[in-house]
Amino acid sequence: MRWKKLDPGPPGIYALVLATGDDVPTELGRFVREQKIEAGALTAIGAFSSAVLGYFDWETKQYKRIPVEEQVEVLSLIGDVAVSEGKPTLHMHVVLGKRDGSTVGGHLLEARVRPTLEITLTEPPGYLRKRKDPESGLALIDLGRS
Secondary structure (H helix, E strand, O other), rough: EEEEEEEOOOOOEEEEEEEEOOOOOHHHHHHHHOOOOOOOEEEEEEEEEEEEEEEEOOOEEEEEEEEOOOOEEEEEEEEEEEEOOOOEEEEEEEEEEOOOOOOOEOOOOOEEEEEEEEEEEOOOOOOEEEEOOOOOOOEEEEEEHO
16 A cells, blocks of 8 residues: 655545555555544545445344455445544445446445555544444444544
């Protein structure tokens, strides 16, 4: 992964470029930890050789895994960075385009880049915190604690 800080901010703006074989959640997670980014919004385009998406099942309170075992275009990837349980965490959603023009989307659980993923990450002037929601069991942004 290569990256450059475009604007020192606030807000700080970063450009990141992932290469073939990079694991998106792993590389991006390492970057936000190393740069001590506690809050951010991200967008990306590119392509994956494979991915695993998730659909949150309200009844079971777990993600149903949706494997995508083919080359796909990243038509839209959006997400955020927020502190949960004392560390920065990623929350990303993606829409993927298949060879036949159909799409699949969901929560991004796993993804391998091929050939590139171009990301813009913007840090807001403040920071966001998440707390566990008792009804869903999910870590949700808590605006009262920002």
